[in-house]
Amino acid sequence: MSKKILLIDGNSLAFRAFYAMYQQLDRMVTPEGLHTNALVAFNNFLESIVLPMQPDMALVAWDARSGKETFRGDLYDDYKAGRDKAPSEFKEQFPYLREMVEAHGLHNYEQIGLEADDIIGTLSRVGEKAGDQVIIITGDQDLTQLVTDSVTVKLTKKGVTQVEVYTPDFIMEKFGITPAQIIDKKALTGDTSDNYPGVTKVGEKTALKLLKEYHDLDNLYAHVPDMKASKMKENLINDKASAYRAQKLATIITDAKLEIGLSDLVYREPEEKGLVTLFEKLHFKQALSKLRAHSLLDEDFAEAAEDSEKKQGNFAAVKELNEAALTQLAKEKSLAFHIDTTGDNYHQADMIAYAIGNDQVGYYASRDLTLLGSETFKRIIESQEIALRLFNAKAHWVLLHRLGLNLAGVDFDFLLVAYLLDTVGNDNVLSTLAGRFGRYLASNEEIYGKGAKFAIPEDETVVLEHVGHKAQTIFDLRDQAFADLDEHEQGHLYHDIELPLSFVLAKMEAQGFTVNEDRLSKMGQEMEEQIASLKDEIFQMAGEEFNINSTKQLGTLLFEKMGLPVIKKTKTGYSTAVEVLEKLAPQAPIVEHILAYRQLAKLKSTYVDGLLAVVDPADHKVHTRFLQTLTQTGRLSSVDPNLQNIPMRTEAGRKIRHAFVPSHDDWLIFGADYSQIELRVLASITGDPAMEHAFVEDEDIHAETARKVFGLADDAPIDADQRRTAKAVNFGIVYGISDFGLSKNLNIARKDAKSFIETYFQEFPKIHQWMAAIKEKAHQDGYVETIEHRRRYLPDINAKNFNTRSFAERTAMNSPIQGSAADIIKIAMIKVNQAIEERGLQAKMLVQVHDELVFECPKEELEQLRETVTTVMDQAVKLAIPLKVESHAGPTWYEAK
Template structure:
């Protein structure tokens, strides 16, 4: 017999329950989208949960059990079993095929059994092992599984999302409820289960069910003694609902003898498959997880190989530089140059080493070399062609050390991004692997990660790494340029993306001035409002409580105040944003809480958060990421200035802190009006939509008239709001679930709304069908400017994966073309400002808006120039309209 310390451990996961809870654990799902536009929030949360549990439990055996489908042996004797559940949101369905991909990479077995639920697989396996030999841990979001608790079986139930667990053992169940695990089945028989849609006895909840079990022990004993029970409404209900009680107990019982084909010998925990995990992380854009994996020294060794030597010269000081170390004449394919720094945010870190080639030899040395006249002449000479990795980053870093940079002919990061539409911006090794060049280590395997990141103890390791980068960049240039030309992307590359990188570099170097005192005053003001809201909430509640505690808030709203329950979770009442929005107007406390949450987020994320990013020059220097999104849109980071909320007055007020850098200057803002809908009108050729824009009608009012079948004077603000939601929803491939959430309507209503919309815009409907068919034939979709997005999943056998790819085929040409148009406008505006001799500076790009600063005396000229350049950036069948405003702050300009 094994001793306790020798026992093996079996961990069983209720995959269906945990995956579903993972989806709802992250509310802002649109922040979790991979390079292909697929939502990844459920996979992200599920991954975190699995990692944490596997690390904590250290199982010898593990399995994730899945429900096999809606029909089980339970539906055979109760057709309504689980019948009240809504259909699965498409945003969740598209992720479902990838859970098992992740599990395979984790080395965890998975299994489903026709006609049975995941619970039954878990119950059967948990009871099949020798309790003297195995400890069992069950992980689920469903408290029904606590009936399986035994001396050797612990059941952990999720409390908050999937990040917190509460453990149940026979002792804890007895202490908490005064019953045994087996009696949980009796409790469910009496109270029923609304989530599984079985009835129980009318009027009996958990509290009453427990009271009856304390007295009678089981459902059967209760009915054996029911004649002795005092006459009451409860007794009447028990008698009338006896069949329901017996049926509900039967439905609640987890099968422990299901025909499970897996045995304990089939499910050893194998541990991580590093290569498979890396591929999964890459596909999902889980960059942090990828970094963590690489930072693990054991794993890093697996990904770093002993490559063939690359010969290079190390130049230790300026005195060692020689004239022939630098090229003196240009050549078409360029000379590679690379500046290394060890931080993602290059505005806050220094260059540590540089590497370059003169066309024949490779050289590596410290950043001090940049101050040599010969080095400055090389870098600043526009006639000497240069190949770089991330031209924008390179130009910004060199500017910080007062070194001019010109002559970029190729950026292998941008070129790779255009060909693959993948985010490889963190590491040259990632780009190289896209082109089957594998003789370069990942940066994190050389420099480490997080607090441990730094120059390796053996500096020669870094020198060798940088020399390899120069060697790889030259090979990448030779591989990328012919492919760009073959794909008709050369104009996109040469005339849009490469010049834009230099425009963005200038924009980042310049930064935008921020009045910190304004933010500090706002912080005090907001805190006063928050304190007042807190007191008003206490007054409505009748007592003080933790406003930030969903559990405490749920008790107050739904038990103490008796508000209608919108959604229950396994641990209580949901007080999520969408729930509270549905309750708006039901009681004053709801609006108070919504206001409190909104203001609290503004305070922490922006009013306080932005202050941390103000540099010594009084400016914020955000990074504009050019090679991140699959549609071509720019994104902003450190901080993200594109996400400052503008729907509330408090959110808009944050823009008051953004001011011109000079006295007697103003902030000038120019914004494309509904550019994505105008692109849709052009691409689809829809006559109704084009007519609305060409006649300068309000497109949302026009849509409302068509969808609701009313005249213009009958369109209400709410009708226009709904029309606006579906107009922009179509552009982003919105589902009926997404629209229902946006408008707080049912999914059938949302579906009908979308169907009616498409009937009234037949050109749009035809475009959506035609673009998918063409993409299936070509394998990709294109913008008007030949930017490609490959969609291999259009031929996937799995319906959800295929449907998601189809939505991307529909919306990528629209979003991507709109992104291309404003990029063209930025490049042309940069040149136009020089040609016109204006002092105005471009400061920011916020999606469809360009923000400038300019002397007041230039405003008229600037407005004419911007309107012309932005309006003529593309020739569409409908006009590109530009709206401009200016003021003393960004707030006044917008």
Template sequence: MTKKLVLIDGNSIAYRAFFALPLLNNDKGIHTNAIYGFTNILTKILEEENPTHLLVAFDAGKTTFRHNTYKEYKGGRQKTPPELSEQFPFIRELLDAYNISRYELENYEADDIIGTLAKKAEQDDFEVKIISGDKDLTQLATKNITVSITRKGITDVDDYTPDTIKEKYGLTPLQIIDMKGLMGDSSDNIPGVPGVGEKTAIKLLKQFGNVETLLQSIEEVSGKKLKEKLQENKDLAIMSKELATINCEAPVTISVDDLSYEGYDVKAVSKIYKELGFSSLLEKLGVEMEKSEEVKDIPFEIVREVSSDVLTSDAAFIVEMLEENYHLGKIIGFGIANEKGNFFIPAQVALESSDFKEWVQDERMRKVVYDGKKALVSLKWKGIDLKGIEFDVLISSYILNPSLSSDDLSLIASEHELKIVQSDEAIYGKGAKRHVPDEATLAEHIARKAYVVYRLQEKLDKELKENEQYDLFRDLELPLSKILAEMEVTGVRVDIDRLKRMGKELNEQLQLLEQKIHELAGESFNINSPKQLGVILFEKLKLPVIKKTKTGYSTSADVLEKLKDEHEMVELILHYRHLGKLQSTYIEGLLKVVHGDTGKVHTRFNQALTQTGRLSSTDPNLQNIPIRLEEGRKIREAFVPSEKDWVMFAADYSQIELRVLAHISGDENLIEAFRQDLDIHTKTAMDVFHVSEEDVTDHMRRQAKAVNFGIVYGISDYGLSQNLGITRKEAGEFIKRYFNSFKGVKEYMDEIIQEAKQKGYVTTLMQRRRYIPEITSRNFNVRSFAERTAMNTPIQGSAADIIKVAMIHMAEELKARHLKTRLLLQVHDELIFEAPKEEIETLKKLVPEVMEQALQLKVPLKVDYSYGPSWYEAK
């Protein structure tokens, strides 16, 4: 049996986990994000590596033997955040529960412990895997020692072997130490030789081999300035190399044999998971969270004959389905909880009971639900109109904490200390193993869900009022759920023949493109194979290599975009990919989801998913149909009215987010531009470039448009430079000039960031909150992203709220005026209707009027509309 030792850099992984995940607290107020992230990577290691021996090494303290050489070693590091420091004892406790050895050594770093044990294990014929977030450890790589460096958070890793180090740097692992000696390392405050960066260091090492040989041969170095730097900083280079060298002979008091790993004790691990509140990890262990004493045993009854005890007002009501797509699903049972008890009603019993149907459809029978839209739709397919929804636990929970955005009641219950219901996945399984369990298990699960919903109403209702979010729930989201349910059931008619013709046309275009690409390449190859495409582009055509992956050359979209001007084939490949995606995702994808009985697609609108409050859609996703190219736009031709002599009518807000920005920021320049109905991009170009309207060129307007929409998303100089193909310096100057012209916008951006830091969240005009704990992160990238989120959310969220208000008011107007027109879709800032031709004149006036009056801002809202025989012509 192969002996395998895994060595984990405990401090490094804990730091990575802490900064990769938002601050999390358990019910005792303990921060748990580092522990949670650490646990996830630990369980992944155990599953993937199957180690026979295992150790987690920690730093013992702030000072090490390296400080004797250089007092400023690691001197630039910020103090460990207290929110992380408090988690280290729990990480150590967790390792003990896992029966995993841990070790620290006074005066030495974790790297030295790992290096010493790795080399000893290699001598004893072990396969060794080192896991860290610190690339310094790559110097330890050999044929038998692989170093895995975490990236993009904590679960993705890059493996470093002598071959990959050679491929990446052109160096041996030991030369990594020399490279650090020359270029230094700012994270450890290793000085290196001033002015020598990575490229220069690698070049020198390829020529001279190591620091010592280089310093003996300075006269052979090309470049007067570089010679002088090396001559003046010889001692610094030697010292820096010494600091960067891992001590592989540290006085470690444990042997490799002491590190044997034989698995963990489920009881010990589940105990600490329970203490920390890791319910999802407990489920993976197959262990339930402990139930509170108050509700340890929940009595329930399986109803064989529906009675008045069950059908009361003010009851929690659960409609249970197995399938995620409830338009195609089958109801497997109902749950009801009220003051008289907790009940499970088998689907057949309920659906054959006239008393039950009457209760469901009685407006006076007030009901508390979980995901009322799903309940409304699933019952509507059975010909039953659910009425009397008074409260929705899913929607209220989403408003209170949009980051939770879970459709699993067990997680919401856990958040409110009602840890008494398992997840649906734990009961039904997942994927191909998903099934309906025996009746007793099913009955208890659904009755528990009903009980939890019944108990949660009061708690959530109180929190909504305390947060001043009750109006958002009562007047916006709850009525919207009923409108969305109606839209889902109505569906959108699809012209299948037209879709198939489009598919045929796309196939012909794809064949022609394939032929042209093969002609340019001078040979046939699989265009969809990144490996084969990489060989053609970078070896045969000799195009510049932009990026490499583990498997070869990167041919990702961003790489190809940068190569567009290098060869005409690249543009053809991008077009080929675009058409291929249209064919597979949208032509073939749409054909798969057309309902066999209705001839329509019945998309599901996700009301409780995005943190900004925007709606998204699934099965199919109608919000992501690409419309940048004509071929994508034409897919909308397949969406047609469901009635003869009807048309599609589309109305969308013009520049709604910029109008919201003008209102929120109070910037007089921006407000005046909208009040005068000026072209906002031309106006921005005039102000930024200091020119008159007639002197604004198309290029100026395009740049102004990019910065206008970029500002809404907190764009950086780098982001703008990428969008416009200009230098970062030019982009920075552009943004600076924009803020000089629109000072109110700059003040808003600064103020909203400060507000987010003070409160921990930002709000929309209608009091929708988004919590942003990362805004106080010590990690610059994490904090910067959080700041952009703080700037954007009130704008994008308010725009989302406005169109939701418009949907509610439109539904009310259509009903009040007895119009046949139906609201079918909401796509970003657009509403799509189908309507009889005779109602078009009414809609031309009514729809813009209702949408423009949805919310009173300091600037007018503006709506454009169009109509035609399909969605395409209506745009």
């Protein structure tokens, strides 16, 4: 019986995957700093193209080494020469691609001396000879030469999820030649990608015409003497050796001696547990949800639930809470308390049930919210004498604040402790985190269902037992978790920074930031008018109407009808990406209009319409949530809505801040931010004299860097472009940027970017020495620390794989800098909040945007607030060089910057 054999060109599709989501490169990064754009696109390819095929046998073939180390390199020294090295942002993803292939049930294979094409070519002929159906998926048209009635090639068209199917009939219809003639087509045209020439001035059109007339290369050259004198005839004669060499280079090996056979390629069902482990490591939340939605993990959940039931003999019986029980609980010195809600966004979620208790008096649960309003419960929650144990104290503070209660006496927040113990595997889910400590707890998903839709069980006992078991788990985990924290020497991080900060953040969230909805709506209307006007102007310049949002239609207009130079092409046509349009803008006014149209359309949909959708109608404020346990560096994140991400690079984006206003008349918005805090931290911990001197003397650090990088005199004037370059290098060094990343940011050649980085290290040698030392320390200890001893563990720092190890080393270099800056702003927030309360100011802290704090205050308090905030921030942490705080105030957030 005929079998279905699937052969995938790994290198080709991996590169296409990287560039398919290239625009998202800077956004698709895990909390650990791993870029994932190629991994996401490759996973999409496997799920949308491969899995539905259900092949009998499947293989992903990889190039073992560069093409120069095969017979082709021996045949032509410059084969594949001149190619840029793969960006480090791509190479760091490569090891995970193979892991992803295995988890999806496919096999990986490479063999020294062969390219992936040759492996595929050989196996395709073995499969064809066995009478099987062979399907090849690639992004490289070279493989279409393998097509036969039994071998089909699927060539990716757009990204990696859209394909064009090549059969003998299709190739004849498309090119007018047979699959075998594709080799001779390449012989005539050469291949710029693989860097080998064919015949001078012979392009694809000419090559196809010659092959239709003469069929193959041998017959063509047999008839060259009969051709009329022409430049083409002259080129064919002069480049005959080149053509025959190109023919050999283009020919895929189909009879290589492989170490595997078809019997080794049996396709397995996806390894569900392997996928879950990989997706969790890569933070693929959407992919995980998709797995669960398709019930791929039902069996695992069933096993976990069964295992959990066996272990639940450890749980005490949960009793129903009443006033008498509360009275008894109020006498205890330590209690666990937990509230279940209908969603993660506790500002909008409803309370399902709550539980309270300890191992001595037992655990009590209820769904009766009126009990939360009792005086006895209030005494428990607001007492400083009862040590409370919770999971996510900040969420509980906000939920109880709704009821007029002030949560106090928190001793143990398991969410914060678990985060400090292991930032790498943290998922903020109680059941998962408890499992690390050997506690088997049912998840909300098991009790209330999957996804965001909650189905409260009709049997109320199930709900009460569930929330009661959570309370007991939290209570019992305290001693072990604190012991682990002390062992990691991170007790002070929890007690002095993270726990106090959680209450500062809770108050900020509850306070909210007032939005002038009329002003924001008016901005939206103005943007809508500007968008319509731009659209009309674009159509006038184009001389026709078209879909501006269509890449195909826009490409046809710009490059075919208007004749603008083609900057970049994709498999589906012309690229109209932002960087392409920015290069074309000086040559055609229409391009500037298109860029402005895109920018305004995104601003309106994301920041005008998006913000209006989440304004609380009760108080006309947005109540963001600050995620304290998400990032690896300790930085805070803002969600629902993200107030840290409002655009600041363009005037149109900055104007969104006009809509953010104080909550009272005659109040002002006040902002204070650290100036170049990460570079000051870098100077302080490295002790580099040149950088320290610039900061101590309060000089422009970017101008000073520009003079050093460009080899200028100490007093030489610096232009805007030089300063911009130096700024990109300065901050790029902090983030462990590669020459590829810097070249992308500055739109310069990689060799120039590499030169800038090398010169930088020569001029700031202590920084280079420190980076070498911190890498060595990371290899020895397995982690690096911030100035406050916040640890970032690096499990891959001693990995055998070069790319994996290199990525961990870059992380080791930048984490102490970013993490220390995060420590400083957190300490400042705690101290500023304390100072405002001690001085009896009415001012409220509203938002933290990385290095900036935003407040609202009465006009008469402004100068007192300015003096308080800037002094406290200046002195929050003592570094070897001074911190610098800049402040601004105004009637809106826009004017306060």
